[in-house]
Amino acid sequence: MKVNAKKFCNKNLSFTIRLAVENDAKDLSEIRLQIDGETENLDREPGESYIDESGFKQLIFEDTEQDHNLFLVCEANGKIVGFSRCEGNTLRRKSHIVEFGVCVLQKYWGYGIGTHLLIKTLEWADSIDIKKITLKVLETNDHAIKLYEKYGFEQEGILKKDKLLSDGNYYNTILMARFKG
Template identity: 55%
Template sequence: MIIEPKDFNVKELSYSIRSAVIKDAGTLSKLRVQIDGETENMDRERGEAYIDSAGMETIIKKDSLRSIFLVAVIDNRIVGYSRCEGTDLKRLLHKVEFGVCVLKEFWGYSIGKNLLQESISWADSVGIKKMTLNVLETNHKAIELYKKHGFEVEGILKQDKLLADGIFYSTIVMGRFKEK
């Protein structure tokens, strides 16, 4: 599904959020690798589970009533993205899994928050009843952001990730149910 582009201005930084298109695939492939290397908040280390341009094209083409891929753009440069991915399994048609990432140099400009809000608006508009996500226990800003937008902790995956410091960290499983 394609959403109408939306413009934002935060701390004198102007950017837009729009649906990803096929021509974004190569950029998104490279951006994913870069973001994975900038933070341990992601599941992957730089280069792991690499998705090439053709793979990104396939993901973008899968957008439907249960999946959407959004990008944040500054001066024609993609600086972040989010993905809501659903399934065609009948028992799971009501929900999507959400993920978001933003280049570290653009943290603090509400790009992640606005990608989240646009994803929530999309999900609500197409009848999605539940959004789920996983977040590293040390990512306190993200956890608070998700709570402010109606997500609640549904569980904890204890000692779920081994980070570079040699310590195991837990993953927080969160969900948001569409208000009736």
């Protein structure tokens, strides 16, 4: 299914949500590395599981070819400032499920970019009859948890002491899902 680009404006910031294309690969590699250094809400520290430009080109190609994958980017001020991915499963018994993840540069938090990436993803998932969207969120990320709950996600489980953060403490990861039908 084709996902059309859509423009938004919030708090005097204009931005566009659109499908990722091969030419975005270099910027995506750089932004992912930057985001990993701006927050502990993600699994990675800067440089871990690094994906270079060719790796992102491959991801974009695969996501374009797979019916149950979606790779969106958010562009503002002429550059990519965030992205989201949904990855499906080719196993028949799991073909009704996709896993969602989202990243936004800290400078662009509070403009609704993550919300619009989520909404666009939910519209896509509903249009291709995905029955379950899963995600993982750090227990301390209250803003994200409230956002996901607002859009119909519910807690499925907890991975206890799942992440060791810079303060030396272990934190839980919450497994959430939105079910349809």
